[in-house]
Amino acid sequence: MAQQQAEIGIIGGSGLYNMPGLTDTTEITVDTPFGAPSETIVLGTLEGRKVAFLARHGRGHRILPSELNFRANIYAMKSLGVEFILSISAVGSLKAEHKPTDFVIPDQFIDRTFARNATFFGDGIVGHVAFGDPVCAVAAKAFKQGCDDAGVVGKLGGTYVNMEGPQFSTRAESNLYRSWGADVIGMTNLQEAKLAREAEISYATLAMVTDYDCWYEGHDDVTVDQVIKVIHENTANAQRVLAGAIRALPKSNSDTPCASALKYAIMTDKKLIPAATREKLAIFLDKYEG
Numbered sequence: 001m002a003q004q005q006a007e008i009g010i011i012g013g014s015g016l017y018n019m020p021g022l023t024d025t026t027e028i029t030v031d032t033p034f035g036a037p038s039e040t041i042v043l044g045t046l047e048g049r050k051v052a053f054l055a056r057h058g059r060g061h062r063i064l065p066s067e068l069n070f071r072a073n074i075y076a077m078k079s080l081g082v083e084f085i086l087s088i089s090a091v092g093s094l095k096a097e098h099k100p101t102d103f104v105i106p107d108q109f110i111d112r113t114f115a116r117n118a119t120f121f122g123d124g125i126v127g128h129v130a131f132g133d134p135v136c137a138v139a140a141k142a143f144k145q146g147c148d149d150a151g152v153v154g155k156l157g158g159t160y161v162n163m164e165g166p167q168f169s170t171r172a173e174s175n176l177y178r179s180w181g182a183d184v185i186g187m188t189n190l191q192e193a194k195l196a197r198e199a200e201i202s203y204a205t206l207a208m209v210t211d212y213d214c215w216y217e218g219h220d221d222v223t224v225d226q227v228i229k230v231i232h233e234n235t236a237n238a239q240r241v242l243a244g245a246i247r248a249l250p251k252s253n254s255d256t257p258c259a260s261a262l263k264y265a266i267m268t269d270k271k272l273i274p275a276a277t278r279e280k281l282a283i284f285l286d287k288y289e290g
């Protein structure tokens with residue numbers, strides 16, 4: 001097996017296009033059978049651990065949520081040897097108790113997308129991974145520890161509505177999601193969580209509340225300048241939480257259920273999987289075939 005180049009992947013969202021705390025950095029271009037990731041990847045060291053940083057929307061924020069090549073991003077992390085992905089995202093709040101600058105660590109998702117490719121399967125191979133618990137509990141707890149260490153509000157658990165965008169929600173939609181009991185809303189995390197599970201990578205998100213979406217009477221409807229303002233105020237906290245989370249992560253994800261998500265997932269008769277598809281997915285399947 002190739003040498004592991006990174007243990008932990010960080011996917012930085014809106015406003016987080018690099019990681020100033022990384023040392024010994026090198027920038028690499030990673031190619032994948034699913035196309036190019038959003039950006040070159042920065043390898044480096046943080047808290048003594050080997051880390052790979054990827055800017056989700058590219059540096060300079062060039063890629064729409066619906067245009068993101070989620071498969072290439074997660075495949076690239078897998079090819080570097082990553083076992084944990086820590087994602088950072090801006091989200092709107094759907095509850096008064098989640099205030100701008102608070103952090104929420106979601107443990108559930110509701111899918112409101114309709115234009116995304118969120119599986120490595122297809123082209124002659126069928127697989128179904130369990131997804132009742134879409135977030136890795138170990139990675140989520142590490143984020144909580146990071147929030148506690150940094151002395152910031154970090155709420156463990158909550159439901160993230162993944163909308164398609166790029167327009168923000170209508171007021172009727174926002175109120176509908178509130179009636180469902182959802183906590184926060186964003187445009188990017190669910191596809192990453194699905195693909196990370198198929199890739200047997202443990203995934204969790206640090207969701208930074210930037211606004212009250214549009215449901216809250218007496219508060220302005222969300223705008224990008226509002227989101228960016230809160231992110232800028234809170235970036236140093238997000239970096240400190242990340243460092244704390246990395247300190248709290250175990251060496252490997254082998255003790256989590258994520259690490260064996262594919263064990264019983266593949267439906268297709270091995271003899272019938274097309275050679276090109278088998279080759280494309282070798283990085284995931286080889287360990288189950290001696």
Ligand SMILES: CSC[C@H]1O[C@H](OP(=O)(O)O)[C@H](O)[C@@H]1O
Pocket residue numbers: 012013014056057065088089090091186187188189224227
């Ligand atoms: C800039 S507001 C909308 C934008 O912010 C969030 O991005 P990310 O999850 O990458 O931080 C949201 O999902 C939208 O893409």
Ligand SMILES: Nc1ncnc2[nH]cnc12
Pocket residue numbers: 090091092093163168169185186187210211212213214222227
């Ligand atoms: N209100 C909101 N809706 C969707 N994505 C967001 N990202 C930040 N705030 C958001």
